[in-house]
Amino acid sequence: MVEFCPECSSLLRKSTMDGNSVLTCKCGYQKEIDNYIDNKEIEKKIEQTKKELEENLIIVTEEDKVSVNLKVDMICSKCEHKEAETWQEQTRSADEPSTHFFRCLKCKFTWREY
Numbered sequence: 001m002v003e004f005c006p007e008c009s010s011l012l013r014k015s016t017m018d019g020n021s022v023l024t025c026k027c028g029y030q031k032e033i034d035n036y037i038d039n040k041e042i043e044k045k046i047e048q049t050k051k052e053l054e055e056n057l058i059i060v061t062e063e064d065k066v067s068v069n070l071k072v073d074m075i076c077s078k079c080e081h082k083e084a085e086t087w088q089e090q091t092r093s094a095d096e097p098s099t100h101f102f103r104c105l106k107c108k109f110t111w112r113e114y
């Protein structure tokens with residue numbers, strides 16, 4: 001059975017102290033096995049929340065990737081690579097046309113065209 005320290009997230013080690021079984025950590029944290037089940041439930045919930053948060057973070061990152069821009073045939077003026085990604089950004093004034101941005105897929109050089 002694996003348990004982690006709530007203080008420093010290290011793996012807890014099972015050892016015996018004065019005849020009682022305890023879980024100890026290198027940071028000095030220790031826990032008696034009697035409280036094992038209660039704490040385990042709480043820690044499980046914490047772990048679950050942590051996992052959910054991490055999953056959400058991953059989803060956000062993937063959404064960023066999905067919004068990745070259109071690939072176009074453009075010659076990079078820096079390295080002469082023939083593929084660039086493009087996206088548009090609306091300028092603050094509505095009268096002006098949106099600006100096209102291009103970024104070289106190879107060297108990441110970014111330029112724009114109006």
Ligand SMILES: [Zn+2]
Nearest residue numbers: 005008025027
């Ligand atoms: Zn610890």
Ligand SMILES: [Zn+2]
Nearest residue numbers: 076079104107
């Ligand atoms: Zn380039």
